[in-house]
Amino acid sequence: MKFIITGGAGFIGSAVIRYLLAETSHEVLNLDKLTYAGNLQSLKSVESNPRYRFVQGDIADADLVEQLFSDFQPDxxxxxxAESHVxxxxxxxxxxxxxxxxxxxxxxxxxxxxWKSLSSEKQQAFxxxxxxxDEVYGDLDSTDALFTEETSYDPSSPYSASKASSDHLVRAWHRxxxxxxxxxxxxxxxxxxxxxxxxxxxxILNALEGKPLPVYGKGEQVRDWLHVEDHARALYQVATRGEVGETYNIGGHNEKTNLEVVHxxxxxxxELRPQHPGDISSYRELITHVTDRPGHDLRYAIDAGKIDRELGWVPEETFETGLEKTVHWYLDNSDWCRQVQDGSYQRERLGQA
Structure with a gap:
């Protein structure tokens, strides 16, 4: 099949593209505006793959998007x-x-x-x-409640409100x-x-440089953590096997407070980089509590039972295994980190314009 991936140079999008090209035989067109969060360095391993094509462009550019559908003919x-930082x-x-x-x-x-231009058979498959x-659901009131696919929307930030709006648009176009x-x-x-x-x-990067580790408030905010490669597998299952008109919540079954994560x-x-910067004996000494941000939701947690029951997906990584792999990745990929921190990755972005 042919996949158009929007935002494919971003964090989750690049993981999805790497998964598709490594684990399937599908073709991929990556449409990305390459804002500050779009990084083609994250796709270096696939850029020469004959099943991959990159186009720099804005999803709000109607003429470009229409042309890409006509040229690429996606399934x-x-x-x-998306803009995604609260x-x-x-x-x-x-x-x-x-x-x-x-x-x-x-x-x-x-x-x-x-879709309207397709044959009846292809319309059925599209x-x-x-x-x-999960931020569209707002804040959970109790310690044992979970977001389900039926949870009412109650977004708290401009980011989550904009995502809630886009969810409603998608469902409206279906209905x-x-x-x-x-x-x-x-x-x-x-x-x-x-x-x-x-x-x-x-x-991770602040600690390695001996910089303060800013934690909002007391660090009591609870989040469910999902490894991005588990998420990429789940997204493929939803896209190819999910029932039309349905919603699937995807979670990692790993609820942690922000302070627990930082600890x-x-x-x-x-353990892995015991050569501490400065005169500290533990990276925990760098933790600094800062004023909480406005409208900060206290707890998110997802019930991912539906995607397990209907599509057979469960995460492969625990928080402990996933976080250890993540820390190792940042330690082993100092060039990627340096290019992001000093902004040099954006020169490649400008060169593509």
């Missing part, structure tokens, strides 16, 4: 392109509205127009897979026009090639 669209959405929500809402509407229209987040869609909502991802504004890579990273680094 599946996996829509991962802090950035608080500082400047306009980009989130433009990409996550307007961009999704443009992509849906292009997909609908392409899928539009919208990749979303109104019959476009064959599937939706997935995932918990917090971690793993290789994650941009270091996110918690886990930020803590575990510090302990791993104490």
């Amino acid at each position: 599946v669209v996996m829509h991962l392109a 802090d950035r959405s608080i500082d400047g929500p306009a980009d989130f509205i433009q990409t996550n809402i307007v961009g999704t509407s443009v992509l849906l229209e292009a997909a609908r127009n392409w 899928r539009f897979h919208h990749v979303s987040t 109104t026009y019959g476009l064959p869609v599937v939706v997935s909502n995932c918990s917090n991802n971690y793993g290789p090639c994650q941009f270091p504004e996110k918690l886990i890579p930020l803590m 575990t990273i510090c302990d791993l680094l104490d």
